[in-house]
Amino acid sequence: MSILHGPTIPFPADSTIPQLFAEQVRERPDAVAVVDGAHQVTYAELDERSNRLARLLCARGVRPEARVGVLLDRGHELVTAVLAVLKAGGAYVPVGPGHPPERRREMLADAEATVRVTREDLRLAAAWPSTPLPLPADSRTQAYVLFTSGSTGRPKGVMVEHRSVLRLVCGTDYVAFGPDERMAQVADPSFDAFTFEIWGALLHGGTLCVIPTETLLTPGALGPALAERRITTMFLTSALFNEVMADRPDSFAALRNLLVGGDVVDVSRARTLVDSPRDARPARLVNGYGPTEATTFAVCGPIESVPADAMSVPIGRPIANTSCYLLDAGLRPVADGATGELFIGGPGVARGYAGLPEETQERFLPDPFATEPGARMYRTGDLVRCRPDGMLEFVGRVDDQVKIRGHRVEPGEVEAALGRHPDLRQLAVVVDGAAGERRLVAHVVPATPGTRPAGLREFLAARLPEWMIPSAFVVHPALPLTATGKIDRAALPTAPADGSDADAVSPRTDLERELAELTAELLGLASVGVTDDFFALGGHSLLAMRLVSRVNDRFATEVALGEFLHDPTVVRLAAEVSRDR
Incomplete structure (x- = not known):
């Protein structure tokens, strides 16, 4: 039929x-x-x-x-x-x-x-x-x-x-x-x-x-x-x-x-x-x-x-x-x-x-x-x-359109918005992850030294809704090209599992260490700093919901999601857990 x-x-x-x-x-x-x-x-x-x-x-x-x-x-x-x-x-x-x-x-x-x-x-x-x-x-x-x-x-x-x-x-x-x-x-x-x-x-x-x-x-x-x-x-x-x-x-x-x-x-x-x-x-x-x-x-x-x-x-x-x-x-x-x-x-x-x-x-x-x-x-x-x-039965797509947390996203629109950044020479936005866990990854080649992922995320946050902002920004000296001179998206490397900044603040207490490990595990990162912004590391509202749920189960607390969203850091999470306990 x-x-x-x-x-x-x-x-x-x-x-x-x-x-x-x-x-x-x-x-x-x-x-x-x-x-x-x-x-x-x-x-x-x-x-x-x-x-x-x-x-x-x-x-x-x-x-x-x-x-x-x-x-x-x-x-x-x-x-x-x-x-x-x-x-x-x-x-x-x-x-x-x-x-x-x-x-x-x-x-x-x-x-x-x-x-x-x-x-x-x-x-x-x-x-x-x-x-x-x-x-x-x-x-x-x-x-x-x-x-x-x-x-x-x-x-x-x-x-x-x-x-x-x-x-x-x-x-x-x-x-x-x-x-x-x-x-x-x-x-x-x-x-x-x-x-x-x-x-x-x-x-x-x-x-x-x-x-x-x-x-x-x-x-x-x-x-x-x-x-x-x-x-x-x-x-x-x-x-x-x-x-x-x-x-x-x-x-x-x-x-x-x-x-x-x-x-x-x-x-x-x-x-x-x-x-x-x-x-x-x-x-x-x-x-x-x-x-x-x-x-x-x-x-x-x-x-x-x-x-x-x-x-x-x-x-x-x-x-x-x-x-x-x-x-x-x-x-x-x-x-x-x-x-x-x-x-x-x-x-x-x-x-x-x-x-x-x-x-x-x-x-x-x-x-x-x-x-x-x-x-x-x-x-x-x-x-x-x-x-x-x-x-x-759904089988797939004929184009690059994907669903990110229920929203239709064209990677081309994200690329167009990121392309307005004055300090990027090359860029490609791709999708990785299985259905239900898909995420956007931006691969960029800066035109000038010193371009940082946090700055690129902030740039896009002023132009796109939260669900269209890439979870990871990967900086390259150059992007791979096909024989015809186009960006070879299939050859782009997997985003590295370490989104923590070199200046990240290490955990200072056992509670902060345990919460940092939970956060890093959820985000698929090697480590996170206790003052790192959860969303700048690739988090989103549903992942925040999952994190708070795990924290409450682990520590038998009732930390409110809103408190974490107001200040999405391990430091704030540790303070809320301590207060509730």
């Missing part, structure tokens, strides 16, 4: 997000729409707050197809803002705090988002009337623009229409939404899982429950938080799922649905969960696959068992109102069981890339297998095969 169709299920393809939200406001005005710490916002309150802000946005010139930058952290104010943008007829462009200022400016400029929403605008909006505006009626209007990594050196803004969002959360067959659902909100707003979370809850009368980032990343804190908030459905990236499973595998016991995706699901972690006693695991574990260009999910599959000899977990089958085609280089269906490039069709396919007509034409092609006039299919670049049971 190389052409697969999900079931055809009626969904409100001619409606818009504000129209369906208005129906929920009429049916259950006093039901809680959003829970954010001490804040509980009902449907009627959210409706009124978003109406006020929508009127302010309209006064600033927001009209259908206008793009509005939303510069807010996760929380009830963010929900108000994106709903207000849609009510004003615009498309929201979420630019979260995980992006450095220069990248935010680039994204907003590329999206042509001349109007922006900040917390100050929410305060100003309080003076505007809360009466409803005429609701936008065109389901083919843009709803939002999300940016993904671009091989040309700049991120690409994916334009998604209202119809595509409604195909994701209405008439679904991969999960059932309803007013009794309490949806966890954990995704960064610039990550497309946010679409599933917010509209899966609010267009069905459910409750969106914001989980604080520190709770999400603190070992042992997630499970109690999910139980306390009575969460029924949650999506986690595969990387975070793996970390939680390694530390507290019973964290998801209270859930009705746990969806995992964003990268290859770890076989052993999935097997551990599905083999757990029924009262220690969620009722359903679902593998969710889909690029941003196909509106979050295109393929899903329940994970009910994982055989002992399984080498991978299948990604599933096309969800309702979605088609998948496995094609060869000539865009012909491959033979049954053969590997082909995955193309996705149906109303979930996005409009294209904002301001990039050539890239849009390259990736969004006419769909020769569809009956709808003008239908298009999206070329994913993913290689998959169809198993005899009809389940799709």
